[in-house]
Amino acid sequence: MAPLANTLTLVPGGTRGIGLATAKLFARQGSRVVILGRDLDRIHHVLDKELGPISPSTSPALNHIGLQCDVSKQEQVDLTIKELSKVAPIDFLIHSAGIARDALLMAHKAEDIESVIATNLMGTIWINKAVAKGMMRRKKGAIINISSVVGIQGNMGQTVYSASKSAIIGFSKSLSKELGSRGVTVNVIAPGYIDTDMTSSITEVRKQEIMAKTSLGRLGQPEDVAEAALFLAQAKFITGQVLVVDGGLSL
Ligand code: NDP
Secondary structure, eight states, X not given: OXXXXXXXXXXXXXTSHHHHHHHHHHHHTTOEEEEEESOHHHHHHIIIIIIOSOOTTTSTTOOOEEEEOOTTOHHHHHHHHHHHHTTOOOXXXXXXXXXXXXXXXXXXXXXXXXXXXXXIIIHHHHHHHHHHHHHHHHTOEEEEEEXXXXXXXXXXXXXXXXXXXXXXXXXXXXXXXXXXXXXXXXXXXXXXXXXXXXXXXXXXXXXXXXXXXXXXXXXXXXXXXXXXXXXHHHOSSOXXXXXXXXXXXXX
């Protein structure tokens, strides 16, 4: 039987980049996957072309699920998780929804600052709050929130993004203490530079500079982060930790 057969994995931000690679990896391991995003066309594309049907040998007659949900809106998150709870309990949450709006603080527009905090930080809080309830009740579950190495060491032009990502670490460590006695683990992945839509506007020269700073001499791929998420999802005695996945960039 597939390792994750008869499990449900929720991936907010599962329509692109790191979240999509994670959704695909968990699906290949036999898990039924639920992806959340704001773009309905993209959700349909991923369900039809990227995830495909669930392996009949693991979960016959079930399909993966895609739902439109803006994680920065608490009402939408609560409604989505309530509807999902009628389908099946959530075993794994890999929270990958996030945005970057980079600017030096003095030039940072108020609306961009608010969007970054509302999506990256408040989105993480709303999703974790809604999902943790069911996991506590079942005394079972693993939560993995996606932060960034920028949340650990900071980066010029990313003050607010960095603040949102640092906050995810403090939030997750604290939540791991609240949920530990209920058998629920909460961990964080801090990726370095990963080749996704989010980083597509970075110039080739800058990419070469970043690559040169990694010990492994290459940029990260979304699948590198997905592998780490799969490891943490199955790790029974690891909680409150931050796993840096950056090829040595931050050393
Ligand atoms: P992408 O831009 O490729 O994907 C972001 C995903 O988040 C999309 O599925 C997007 O869907 C979803 N999303 C964004 N805003 C919302 C929202 N308000 N509600 C619901 N879904 C939303 O980014 P990455 O895959 O690169 O990034 C994933 C996570 O990893 C982010 O948290 C990012 O900060 C973090 N990270 C990325 C790094 C990198 O180098 N790429 C490095 C370190 C951390 P839609 O737009 O349709 O809503």
